[in-house]
Amino acid sequence: MSGSIEVRGLSRTFHTTVRRPGFAGALKSLVNPERVAKEAVVDVTFDVAPGELLALLGPNGAGKSTTIKMLTGILTPTAGEARVAGVVPYEERERNARNIGAVFGQRTQLWWDLPVRESFAILRDIYEVPEREHRARLGEFDELLDLSSFWDTRVRHLSLGQRVRCDLAAALLHDPPVVFLDEPTIGMDVVVKEQVREFLRHQVEERGRTVLLTTHDMTEVERLAERVVLINHGRLVLDGSLDEIRRKFGSTWQVRATLADPHARVEPLPGIALLRHDGLKVVFGPAEADAPTVHQALKAVIERYEVTDIAIDEADLEDVMRAAYVQAEAVSRAHAEVPSGARAEGV
Amino acid sequence: MAAVHAWRAARVTPLGELHTPPRMTAALLRLTVQVVLVASLWNGLYAQTGTTAGLDRDQAVTYAVLAVLASRLRELDQYAGRDTVLQHMHFGTIVYWYLRPLAPQRYYALRALGEQLYGLAWALAGYAVCLAVGVVRPPESAAVAGVFALSMLLGQWVLYYVMLVIDQLCFWTLRNGAAMLILIFAQNLLSGVYAPLWFFPDWFITLSGFLPFQATLSVPLSLYVGRIPLSEAGAQLAVQAAWVVVLALFTRLLWRRAARRVISQGG
Amino acid sequence: MNAVRIAWRITRLNFRAQLEYRSEFLMMIAIGAVWQVSVIVFATVLLTRFTGMGGWDSSDVLLIPATRMLAHGLFVLFLGRVHGLGRHIQEGVIDTYLVRPMPVYRQLQLAYFPTNAIGDLTVAAGLMVGALSRSNLDWTAGRVTYLVVCVLGGMLLEAALFTVVACASLRFPAADYWGRWLEELLGTFGSYPLNVLPRAVGGFLTFGLPLAFVAYFPAAVLTGHGDDTGVPYWLAAASPLLGAAAFLASRLLWRWSLRHYTGVNG
Numbered sequence: 001m002s003g004s005i006e007v008r009g010l011s012r013t014f015h016t017t018v019r020r021p022g023f024a025g026a027l028k029s030l031v032n033p034e035r036v037a038k039e040a041v042v043d044v045t046f047d048v049a050p051g052e053l054l055a056l057l058g059p060n061g062a063g064k065s066t067t068i069k070m071l072t073g074i075l076t077p078t079a080g081e082a083r084v085a086g087v088v089p090y091e092e093r094e095r096n097a098r099n100i101g102a103v104f105g106q107r108t109q110l111w112w113d114l115p116v117r118e119s120f121a122i123l124r125d126i127y128e129v130p131e132r133e134h135r136a137r138l139g140e141f142d143e144l145l146d147l148s149s150f151w152d153t154r155v156r157h158l159s160l161g162q163r164v165r166c167d168l169a170a171a172l173l174h175d176p177p178v179v180f181l182d183e184p185t186i187g188m189d190v191v192v193k194e195q196v197r198e199f200l201r202h203q204v205e206e207r208g209r210t211v212l213l214t215t216h217d218m219t220e221v222e223r224l225a226e227r228v229v230l231i232n233h234g235r236l237v238l239d240g241s242l243d244e245i246r247r248k249f250g251s252t253w254q255v256r257a258t259l260a261d262p263h264a265r266v267e268p269l270p271g272i273a274l275l276r277h278d279g280l281k282v283v284f285g286p287a288e289a290d291a292p293t294v295h296q297a298l299k300a301v302i303e304r305y306e307v308t309d310i311a312i313d314e315a316d317l318e319d320v321m322r323a324a325y326v327q328a329e330a331v332s333r334a335h336a337e338v339p340s341g342a343r344a345e346g347v
Numbered sequence: 348m349a350a351v352h353a354w355r356a357a358r359v360t361p362l363g364e365l366h367t368p369p370r371m372t373a374a375l376l377r378l379t380v381q382v383v384l385v386a387s388l389w390n391g392l393y394a395q396t397g398t399t400a401g402l403d404r405d406q407a408v409t410y411a412v413l414a415v416l417a418s419r420l421r422e423l424d425q426y427a428g429r430d431t432v433l434q435h436m437h438f439g440t441i442v443y444w445y446l447r448p449l450a451p452q453r454y455y456a457l458r459a460l461g462e463q464l465y466g467l468a469w470a471l472a473g474y475a476v477c478l479a480v481g482v483v484r485p486p487e488s489a490a491v492a493g494v495f496a497l498s499m500l501l502g503q504w505v506l507y508y509v510m511l512v513i514d515q516l517c518f519w520t521l522r523n524g525a526a527m528l529i530l531i532f533a534q535n536l537l538s539g540v541y542a543p544l545w546f547f548p549d550w551f552i553t554l555s556g557f558l559p560f561q562a563t564l565s566v567p568l569s570l571y572v573g574r575i576p577l578s579e580a581g582a583q584l585a586v587q588a589a590w591v592v593v594l595a596l597f598t599r600l601l602w603r604r605a606a607r608r609v610i611s612q613g614g
Numbered sequence: 615m616n617a618v619r620i621a622w623r624i625t626r627l628n629f630r631a632q633l634e635y636r637s638e639f640l641m642m643i644a645i646g647a648v649w650q651v652s653v654i655v656f657a658t659v660l661l662t663r664f665t666g667m668g669g670w671d672s673s674d675v676l677l678i679p680a681t682r683m684l685a686h687g688l689f690v691l692f693l694g695r696v697h698g699l700g701r702h703i704q705e706g707v708i709d710t711y712l713v714r715p716m717p718v719y720r721q722l723q724l725a726y727f728p729t730n731a732i733g734d735l736t737v738a739a740g741l742m743v744g745a746l747s748r749s750n751l752d753w754t755a756g757r758v759t760y761l762v763v764c765v766l767g768g769m770l771l772e773a774a775l776f777t778v779v780a781c782a783s784l785r786f787p788a789a790d791y792w793g794r795w796l797e798e799l800l801g802t803f804g805s806y807p808l809n810v811l812p813r814a815v816g817g818f819l820t821f822g823l824p825l826a827f828v829a830y831f832p833a834a835v836l837t838g839h840g841d842d843t844g845v846p847y848w849l850a851a852a853s854p855l856l857g858a859a860a861f862l863a864s865r866l867l868w869r870w871s872l873r874h875y876t877g878v879n880g
Binding site: 026027029030 | 630633634639
């Protein structure tokens with residue numbers, strides 16, 4: 001399995017028709033449509049190593065799905081290049097198809113009218129998987145995802161959680177080295193979500209699959225991804241580990257302490273700022289530069305002062321990402337002032 | 348491997364039907380009622396007429412009943428399986444067709460083949476019953492039967508392409524459910540499902556001669572009832588075969604353009 | 615009054631929405647033209663082949679398809695969205711409608727603008743003009759009024775039948791299948807004098823599937839064949855009333871079905 005993903009300067013521009021407002025406008029658009037170019041993905045570059053799980057993050061409409069579609073071969077880029085397991089997906093779609101598995105959110109690839117196991121059998125034949133291998137893999141998936149309790153049910157009667165689990169299994173039945181998951185756990189309950197995460201972790205750690213995942217669920221990112229790529233308005237904003245992101249956007253911890261001695265002299269510590277001082281209660285936060293982690297700060301405060309009570313508030317990943325998105329928004333706005341945003345095109 | 352492979356995709360429709368017995372009961376009921384209604388209608392219409400448009404009563408009834416049976420070949424509840432192009436475009440699941448190492452056109456053809464074979468089983472059973480109770484006449488001779496079988500095969504082939512073109516339209520017009528119904532009505536009308544084309548005015552027959560629809564049903568049924576004599580059968584079969592070739596090329600072009608469209612829009 | 619204003623506004627928006635899909639809109643018009651020619655040919659073809667059908671003069675017979683087509687066109691325009699509902703139910707639209715402060719049935723009818731109704735109505739109007747111009751009847755004000763009422767009654771009856779199917783599809787999505795068959799039956803058997811059929815079959819199309827009341831009975835009453843339809847004259851004459859009653863009944867059934875609607879899974 002050599003399931004690397006290489007993305008170099010990938011860009012995609014869509015052309016859409018603008019609808020003029022009003023009734024007359026609609027009629028006018030019918031006769032003479034006005035076309036506009038929209039850049040969905042702009043010059044995106046990143047790599048995913050074999051056996052790595054990468055979370056592709058970004059607000060809605062950031063270009064995540066477009067990127068995934070180009071990597072699965074459904075969409076051709078307008079510029080740049082991508083290689084998935086050594087294959088250029090949009091040039092050799094069918095060869096690429098054998099190397100990848102994909103689940104697009106709530107869209108199911110299963111046959112609506114048939115029991116799930118029949119769908120698996122059809123896919124087995126389409127991907128030409130030997131029967132023995134097929135059975136072994138189904139057994140493995142069943143253990144992790146509990147499929148056998150409902151795999152004789154017709155798809156139309158499955159609950160969402162059951163269906164998505166089946167879709168995950170269906171996407172991996174042919175043992176693809178690379179897996180693309182576009183919001184796989186959207187709308188699922190916590191138990192099923194956890195089951196799916198466990199399954200994905202297993203696929204990455206035990207089977208060495210490369211997984212590219214988009215999600216809005218930060219718990220998921222925290223549990224699964226070592227590395228994230230953040231895109232907004234089609235541009236890559238950040239590529240790094242979760243720790244890096246935390247350091248960059250998430251240094252918003254607070255240490256709240258109640259002092260034992262009302263007359264103690266309270267002053268900032270190295271890298272730690274004094275945010276509030278009200279009688280016995282003191283609040284510390286990170287200084288502008290060289291801020292320690294919240295745990296280091298906690299240690300420093302306890303060592304320096306005698307306290308009767310101490311608590312920490314740490315921004316969770318959700319807050320970190322909010323900060324990151326807001327900042328990314330500012331960056332994109334700066335980009336948009338360069339005249340490369342949406343521009344009208346004559347037809 | 349390839350044979351098994353084909354068999355799986357082909358049996359999607361029959362399997363779906365077998366898993367839904369009410370649907371089969373419905374199909375049986377509908378077929379029975381439709382045959383009774385059609386047979387009594389044509390018997391009634393011929394009550395005061397001898398031969399019209401070159402068809403006598405028995406010929407007309409046989410033609411009409413066979414048309415009902417033949418339209419079973421591809422008249423399933425296609426939407427129930429959520430596997431039509433229209434639905435895949437609507438739900439955004441068409442992407443999966445392009446994510447598999449099986450070309451969409453091949454998958455479609457296999458599905459249609461399975462569907463048509465399943466319909467054939469129904470049609471043959473219905474035909475046997477109708478023949479037994481004397482609603483339809485048997486073919487005049489073994490030669491007629493043979494030519495009819497060949498012509499029916501070609502007709503189904505043409506029909507496959509016609510339905511395919513209608514489905515392929517869904518790649519361009521997203522919400523054409525109503526348009527599909529109308530096109531299917533046109534197909535039924537122009538292929539002679541509702542009434543034999545022989546009853547129509549001359550200009551209409553001439554016009555439909557330029558269209559592929561009559562090759563699907565009107566030609567084989569006319570051969571069966573003897574409205575087209577065996578001596579003209581060769582020419583008619585040639586025309587049918589020509590339509591198969593033309594439509595094969597045309598739909599291939601459309602598949603290619605559909606793929607390009609999916610690839611450029613992302614499904 | 616407010617309801618009418620909202621309905622009108624939504625209809626305008628829907629019509630604009632149809633214009634948005636350029637190729638489809640143009641195709642619908644083109645297809646509408648094919649449809650018109652086909653239906654007129656189909657409706658007239660049997661009449662010219664089988665003169666004296668069921669003891670009717672062919673100019674009188676023409677009134678049956680004309681009435682039926684006009685009623686159908688109006689049905690498609692005003693109430694046609696009940697047809698093919700099962701598919702939409704599966705997508706959960708009813709759940710959305712149920713949380714809005716407007717009757718579900720009305721929301722359903724306002725779901726989209728039926729572009730094809732334009733074609734249907736054009737052909738129907740043309741056919742009706744043809745039928746009236748060939749007719750030898752004396753078109754008094756009373757007759758014309760009765761015809762208009764019958765067309766409306768036919769529309770309501772067709773709507774009632776499709777509403778019943780829609781009620782079924784609230785429970786069984788597969789009921790759409792029956793809807794398509796119903797449309798086919800109405801289209802193929804709604805245009806003849808039903809007395810050409812054996813009594814049992816005619817009876818089925820009168821009391822089983824009451825399509826005789828859409829156009830056949832009204833036309834029979836108008837053309838003086840009201841006494842040999844196989845049902846009492848008063849029943850044939852009361853067709854439009856029956857249409858209205860059937861529609862009301864179907865709406866009650868719809869309300870009942872909606873109360874027992876359990877939603878779609880997923």
